Amino acid sequence: MYSTTLCFVVDGLPARNVLLGMKKNGFGKGKYNGFGGKIEQNEGIKAAVLRELEEECGLIAAEQDLEKVGELDFIFPEQPAWDHDVHIYIVKRWQGGIRETEEMKPEWFPVAAVPYATMWQDDIHWLPQVLQGEKIKGEVQFAADNESVRAVTITAVSSF
């Protein structure tokens, strides 16, 4: 099981607007998501969050501006090599301008218009809570098509 990061850029918490990226290549291509990717060997989790944020949408933030809001395990019973966990963060303060990169095309969405139909199918089960300011932990198990959700368990947690 490998570890990844996922960072949502918001204008406050509860969020009114969230920055999502349309993934242009690789895992999750064609889906909107927060910014993130694999944590490299010997890399701290927050350092990985900041590296991926800058690589994917050009924004520069500091470790103290990152707020951990979630931890999920993604399980693919038909494709165990894809099993991974994700450390989810929110950032409300940043520097630099948003830019499209080779990996992602960023776009702001009002929270009421988050494009869940064009996102990973599990997101509707936990992202609304996160954008409201809740913290969550859980597990998502995918079906045989490695896309549909077979089972989801999400619990609210008070802190990380």
Ligand SMILES: Nc1[nH]c(=O)nc2c1ncn2[C@H]1C[C@H](O)[C@@H](COP(=O)(O)OP(=O)(O)OP(=O)(O)O)O1
């Ligand atoms: N079911 C799911 N729901 C979700 O919201 N995000 C998911 C997800 N499954 C994976 N992700 C996120 C986690 C992570 O930010 C990203 C996948 O990262 P990967 O590193 O596997 O992909 P990349 O193709 O970007 O590879 P690298 O650039 O080499 O890290 O997608």
